[in-house]
Amino acid sequence: MSKHLHHDIVIIGAGAAGLTLALELANEHKVAILTKGDISEGSTLYAQGGVAAVMSDKDTVDSHVQDTINAGAELGNEDAIRFTVENSKPSIDWLIDQGVPFTRNGESDDYHLTKEGGHSHRRIIHAADATGLAISQTLVKNALAHPNIHFYPDRVAIDLVTTQKLGLSEQNRVIGLYALNQKTDTVEVFHAHRVALATGGSSKVYLYTSNPDTASGDGIAMAWRAGCRVGNMEFNQFHPTCLYDAKAKTFLISEAVRGEGGRLLLPDGTRFMFNFDERGELAPRDIVARAIDHEMKRLGVKHVLLDISHKDPEFIKEHFPTIYKRCLNYGHDMTKGPIPVVPAAHYTCGGVVVDQHGTTDVTDLYAIGEASYTGLHGANRLASNSLLECIVYARSAAQKMLADNEPRADYQIPDWDSSKVTDSDEDVVITHNWHELRRFMWDYVGIVRTNKRLLRAKHRVDLLLSEIEEFYSNYRVSADLLELRNLAVVADLIIQSAMARKESRGLHFTLDYPDKHENSTPTILKPRIRSSELENPSACPHIA
Ligand SMILES: Cc1cc2nc3c(=O)[nH]c(=O)nc-3n(C[C@H](O)[C@H](O)[C@H](O)COP(=O)(O)OP(=O)(O)OC[C@H]3O[C@@H](n4cnc5c(N)ncnc54)[C@H](O)[C@@H]3O)c2cc1C
Numbered sequence: 001m002s003k004h005l006h007h008d009i010v011i012i013g014a015g016a017a018g019l020t021l022a023l024e025l026a027n028e029h030k031v032a033i034l035t036k037g038d039i040s041e042g043s044t045l046y047a048q049g050g051v052a053a054v055m056s057d058k059d060t061v062d063s064h065v066q067d068t069i070n071a072g073a074e075l076g077n078e079d080a081i082r083f084t085v086e087n088s089k090p091s092i093d094w095l096i097d098q099g100v101p102f103t104r105n106g107e108s109d110d111y112h113l114t115k116e117g118g119h120s121h122r123r124i125i126h127a128a129d130a131t132g133l134a135i136s137q138t139l140v141k142n143a144l145a146h147p148n149i150h151f152y153p154d155r156v157a158i159d160l161v162t163t164q165k166l167g168l169s170e171q172n173r174v175i176g177l178y179a180l181n182q183k184t185d186t187v188e189v190f191h192a193h194r195v196a197l198a199t200g201g202s203s204k205v206y207l208y209t210s211n212p213d214t215a216s217g218d219g220i221a222m223a224w225r226a227g228c229r230v231g232n233m234e235f236n237q238f239h240p241t242c243l244y245d246a247k248a249k250t251f252l253i254s255e256a257v258r259g260e261g262g263r264l265l266l267p268d269g270t271r272f273m274f275n276f277d278e279r280g281e282l283a284p285r286d287i288v289a290r291a292i293d294h295e296m297k298r299l300g301v302k303h304v305l306l307d308i309s310h311k312d313p314e315f316i317k318e319h320f321p322t323i324y325k326r327c328l329n330y331g332h333d334m335t336k337g338p339i340p341v342v343p344a345a346h347y348t349c350g351g352v353v354v355d356q357h358g359t360t361d362v363t364d365l366y367a368i369g370e371a372s373y374t375g376l377h378g379a380n381r382l383a384s385n386s387l388l389e390c391i392v393y394a395r396s397a398a399q400k401m402l403a404d405n406e407p408r409a410d411y412q413i414p415d416w417d418s419s420k421v422t423d424s425d426e427d428v429v430i431t432h433n434w435h436e437l438r439r440f441m442w443d444y445v446g447i448v449r450t451n452k453r454l455l456r457a458k459h460r461v462d463l464l465l466s467e468i469e470e471f472y473s474n475y476r477v478s479a480d481l482l483e484l485r486n487l488a489v490v491a492d493l494i495i496q497s498a499m500a501r502k503e504s505r506g507l508h509f510t511l512d513y514p515d516k517h518e519n520s521t522p523t524i525l526k527p528r529i530r531s532s533e534l535e536n537p538s539a540c541p542h543i544a
Pocket of ligand 1 (some may be wrong): 012032215
């Protein structure tokens with residue numbers, strides 16, 4: 001028999017979005033937060049730069065709105081952009097009230113604001129160069145101290161349970177979810193009147209990523225399987241330079257290294273950025289990433305080099321203490337020679353389609369943060385707008401939930417049944433498919449796309465999806481299998497969206513349609529719940 005747990009509201013994810021929602025609700029509601037592993041792990045922890053907000057008298061909402069529209073290559077939704085920017089100052093005030101130690105301007109009471117690429121004003125509030133850490137530590141501490149917030153770490157949410165999936169009602173309402181408890185290796189049933197997906201992005205679908213292991217698109221895949229639309233999945237932001245080292249896995253080399261004179265070189269030492277843009281290494285992020293990708297594919301090499309060793313070693317150590325030390329730990333001394341770098345998947349602009357309160361197409365199901373598609377980013381993300389989106393939409397979702405006093409019915413949810421499946425004797429299938437998927441996504445659906453590459457990827461993902469579904473139906477679930485299943489769904493959504501866009505815009509660049517179209521619209525995909533599931537909910541081998 002499965003363990004059943006009952007909560008009013010279940011939030012999946014404890015990044016900036018999930019924690020903000022929990023803290024906003026906790027005075028009125030009992031809230032459960034599930035995390036895949038450790039409570040703090042997620043992209044929020046690693047955010048460096050800061051949060052964009054209109055804080056200075058010299059800045060205006062209109063200016064921030066316009067910068068966001070421009071960065072998004074005119075594909076952003078102006079209402080969503082204005083809503084987010086208008087709520088930027090109150091959101092920062094909320095973070096300050098929570099105790100986030102943002103950096104001040106010298107001895108004064110004012111906060112220090114920096115300027116980042118694409119912003120016309122100084123508007124990035126930050127906590128030194130570790131803003132995400134400061135936000136995460138503060139919100140986790142407050143949430144742990146709140147009696148109404150209950151954490152469930154080491155729980156991998158598997159799938160949402162909806163009335164439609166169980167054949168209980170025509171209206172598709174979420175009533176809970178199944179989650180794998182990694183400590184006990186059992187599947188638990190969480191009953192909830194409302195569920196929020198705050199699961200972050202899906203950059204792990206690519207071979208190289210700056211994101212932590214949590215970013216496997218689980219929330220997007222779960223929402224899709226539950227019947228939600230998904231938007232703009234073709235727009236994946238790639239950071240130009242991550243350290244290429246098997247042990248480093250996801251270590252980002254800040255753009256400031258190029259800003260201070262770092263040169264990008266081919267393996268034979270040739271400098272190449274000026275062949276692509278007159279600004280050389282200082283060209284915008286997407287141009288640099290595309291140039292590196294082009295050279296790597298042309299030469300068939302695994303990385304390029306970033307060299308700042310012509311600068312005084314003391315200057316390097318003083319300006320880049322963290323990067324210098326981390327690289328040295330991996331055996332690369334950046335004061336003495338070039339370091340190997342590759343571009344890496346960094347941010348998922350698309351996600352679950354939501355309105356201004358984070359509500360999705362499934363009743364009582366919310367999506368917030370990087371897992372959602374609000375319309376803010378359009379075809380590219382303006383630097384530091386993502387943490388802002390997490391806070392603004394989490395607070396807005398909380399307002400909607402707090403205003404809703406309608407009583408909810410309690411439904412029966414069947415146990416998770418492992419009696420019809422066996423232990424897998426071939427886990428190599430999972431590891432093989434996991435590597436293959438991330439490799440072909442990198443090669444065929446990465447920074448530069450073509451019709452042919454996308455078609456190749458589509459054939460492969462279709463095959464993988466059917467193999468994985470068969471595996472899922474016959475064997476006991478494991479965290480690796482669940483992740484692979486979600487990665488394959490997300491990969492398919494990215495490929496389908498990229499195939500649908502017959503132009504190059506923002507982060508989607510294809511050699512077959514190199515120009516922008518007029519009257520371009522967001523790519524919205526609609527799921528089909530398989531009729532077998534509706535007619536026979538117990539068709540799922542795991543549901544008792
Ligand atoms: C290196 C780096 C630097 C960045 N710098 C900036 C910056 O300066 N400014 C900015 O605005 N943005 C920045 N970003 C982007 C920003 O950090 C993220 O967009 C944001 O933190 C996402 O927050 P989130 O709450 O949506 O998700 P996350 O913080 O990623 O949290 C996801 C949560 O979901 C949980 N989860 C996922 N799947 C499951 C599952 N199946 N079951 C249970 N739990 C699950 C995880 O355990 C985790 O708790 C950066 C990102 C990275 C990686």
